[in-house]
Amino acid sequence: xxxTLFSSCSKNTNSADTIVFNANVWTGDENQKTAQAFAIKxxxxxxxxxxxxxxxxxxxxxxxxxxxxxxxxxxxxxxHMHLMxxxxxxxxxxxxxxxxxxEFTQRIADFSKTIDAETWITxxxxxxxxxxxxMPRKDWIDGVTPNKPVVVMRMDGHMLLANSAAxxxxxxxxxxxxxxGGEIIRDAxxxxxxxxxxxxxxxxxDIIRAWSEKRKHEILKAASQHLLENGVTSVTxxxxxxxxxxxxxxxxxxxxxxxxxxxIYEGAALGDFAKVNKADYKNDKWVKFGLVKGFxxxxxxxxxxxxxxxxxxxPGNK
Numbered sequence: 001x002x003x004t005l006f007s008s009c010s011k012n013t014n015s016a017d018t019i020v021f022n023a024n025v026w027t028g029d030e031n032q033k034t035a036q037a038f039a040i041k042x043x044x045x046x047x048x049x050x051x052x053x054x055x056x057x058x059x060x061x062x063x064x065x066x067x068x069x070x071x072x073x074x075x076x077x078x079x080h081m082h083l084m085x086x087x088x089x090x091x092x093x094x095x096x097x098x099x100x101x102x103e104f105t106q107r108i109a110d111f112s113k114t115i116d117a118e119t120w121i122t123x124x125x126x127x128x129x130x131x132x133x134x135m136p137r138k139d140w141i142d143g144v145t146p147n148k149p150v151v152v153m154r155m156d157g158h159m160l161l162a163n164s165a166a167x168x169x170x171x172x173x174x175x176x177x178x179x180x181g182g183e184i185i186r187d188a189x190x191x192x193x194x195x196x197x198x199x200x201x202x203x204x205x206d207i208i209r210a211w212s213e214k215r216k217h218e219i220l221k222a223a224s225q226h227l228l229e230n231g232v233t234s235v236t237x238x239x240x241x242x243x244x245x246x247x248x249x250x251x252x253x254x255x256x257x258x259x260x261x262x263x264i265y266e267g268a269a270l271g272d273f274a275k276v277n278k279a280d281y282k283n284d285k286w287v288k289f290g291l292v293k294g295f296x297x298x299x300x301x302x303x304x305x306x307x308x309x310x311x312x313x314x315p316g317n318k
Contacts, residue, residue, distance in 0.1 A: 014041055014046070014057070015041075015057060015058070015059025015060075015061070015062055016039035016040055016041050016046055016054075016057035016058065016059070016062050017040055017041050017042065017061075017062065017063065018039070018040040018062065018063045018064075018065060019037060019038070019039045019040070019054050019055075019057060019058060019062055019063070019064050019065070020037060020038055020040070020065045020067055020072070021036065021037040021051045021054060021064065021065070021066060021067065022036065022037070022051060022066050022067050022068060022069060023035075023036060023037060023038075023067035023069070023070060023071075023072050024036075024067075024069060024070065024071045024072065025037070025038060025048065025071075025072045025073075026071070026072070026073045026074075027048060027074070028073075028074050032048070032049075035048045035049055035050070036049070036050050036051045036054075037049065037050065037051045037053070037054040038054065039054050039057040041057075073231075074233075075231060075232065075233025075234060076230075076231045076232045076233065076234075077232070077233075077234045077235070077236070078227070078232050078234075078235045078236065079236050080236055080238060081235050081236065081237060081238070082157060082237065082238055082239055082245075083220065083223050083235060083237040083239070083245075083247050083251075083264065084216070084219055084220060084223070084237075084239065084242075084245035084246075084247045084250065085153075085157065085239070085245065086223045086226070087218075087219035087220055087221070087222040087223030087224075087226075088122060088123065088209075088219050089123045089124065089125050089153070090123075090222045090223065090226055091123070091218065091219060091222050092111070092121065092122045092123025092124070093107055093108055093111040093121055093122070093123040093124060093152065094107065094123060094124075094125070095107055095108075095123070095124045095125055095126035095152060096125040096126065096127065096155060097130065098126060098130060098131070099130050099131055100130075100131045101131055101134065101136065101140055103131075104126060104131070104136060104140060104141075105140050105141055105143075105144060106144075108121060108141050108144060108145060108150060108152070109141075109144035109145070111123075112144065112145050112148055115148075117147060117148060119148075120148075120149045120150070120151060120166070120208045121145065121148055121149070121150040121151070121152070122150075122151050122152065122153075122208055123152060123153070124152030124153045124154070124155075124160070124161070125153060125154075125155045126152060126153075126154055126155065126161070127154065127155045127301070128154075128301075129301070133313065135185075135193075135195060136161045136194070136195070137161075137193045137194055137195070138161065138162065138163050138164050138167070138192070138193060138194025139194075140161075141161075141163045142163050142164050142165075145163050145165065146165065147165060148163075148165060149162075149163065149165045149166035149169055149208075150162060150163040150165070150166055151166050151204045151205070151208055154301065154302055155301070156299040156301045156302055158197060158198055158298045158299040158301070158302035158304050159195060159196065159197045159198075159201070159301075159302035159304070160195070160196055160201050160204065160205075161194050161195055162194050162196065162204050163194060164194075166204060167192060167194065167204075169207065170203050170204050170207055171203075172184065172192055172196075172203055172204075173191075173192065174186070174189070174190045174191050174192065176192070176203075178200065179199045179200040179202070179203065180199060181198055181199035182196065182197055182198040182199030182200030182201065182202070183196070183197040183198070183200055183304075184196055184197075184200050185197070197298065197302055197304050198298050198302075198304055209245065213250075213253070216246060216250045217250065217253065217254060217259075219250075220247070220250050220251060220254060221254070221259070224260070224261055224262045227262055228261065228262065232262070233262055233263065234262060234263040234264075234265065235262060235263070235264055235265065236265045236267065236291065237264055237265065237266050237267060238267045238293050239267070239269075240266030240267055240268050240289060241266075241268045241269065241272040241275060241276075242269070242272075247264075247266065248266050248281070248287065248289075251264050251266075251286075251287045252282065252287060255286050255287055260286055260287070263285065263286055263287075264286070264287045264288075265288060265289075265290050265291070266287065266288065266289045266290070266291075267289070267290075267291040267292065267293045268289060268291075268292055268293070269292070269293055269294065270292055270293070270294040273292045276289040303317055306318070
């Protein structure tokens with residue numbers, strides 16, 4: 001059982017909503033490392049201490065929870081994540097542990113049968129090192145998704161694979177010029193293989209992430225639920241103002257509706273950080289801005305990180 005423990009744990013004579021007792025609590029406080037019980041009111045800890053001491057907060061409507069000696073720790077904090085992207089992945093095809101090209105293809109084929117013809121197949125989080133390093137190509141999946149557009153991300157978020165149907169919708173073909181800061185991978189004849197890197201991915205992502213407000217809420221709730229189930233109660237999100245995700249706006253809407261159940265420390269890209277000081281961006285204990293993110297190249301796994309010499313398995317690329 002995991003709960004966020006706040007630093008403010010002063011005495012409060014108000015009745016608690018909940019008292020957890022008979023527990024083995026690690027507080028994170030050097031002056032009181034362990035405790036037996038704590039009292040909760042609303043979304044804050046009133047006090048923490050012995051079972052006996054917490055009885056002062058017991059009222060006629062206080063819920064009493066016997067922890068039966070279980071260990072309780074403050075909630076974990078994920079210090080670097082992409083919140084909306086994670087939720088999107090959870091609601092779509094899962095490829096993270098696909099061990100072969102055949103399994104990669106089969107998972108997409110199976111997922112395709114669960115959605116209607118108009119819905120894009122997204123998600124992914126694939127990793128080519130799981131099957132020896134060969135990069136996937138659109139012909140791996142065209143046969144099982146001839147009419148359904150597919151866009152599946154590599155695990156690092158710096159590369160995606162699109163099938164022919166998706167490339168056609170986006171207007172990406174052999175005549176499409178590379179995007180500054182990105183690359184369309186091509187075969188010997190100049191035809192796109194289906195792989196797009198970094199900024200070139202926006203040719204597809206700008207289309208598939210035109211989500212409705214309802215869908216954005218579903219995505220953030222899916223991510224939040226998964227985090228809570230794994231003991232994570234606070235996150236640092238790298239894409240607070242990314243127009244493809246609108247993480248801050250979505251979190252703010254859920255907070256206003258009292259449906260936000262994790263704390264979010266939002267980050268903004270270098271080009272967007274000046275917007276954070278505007279009055280319409282509220283900062284409170286649930287959602288706040290506090291970091292800026294910038295990078296100059298890409299990632300090792302996608303072969304987009306800048307090297308002095310060529311990659312050993314990709315001559316000409318450095």
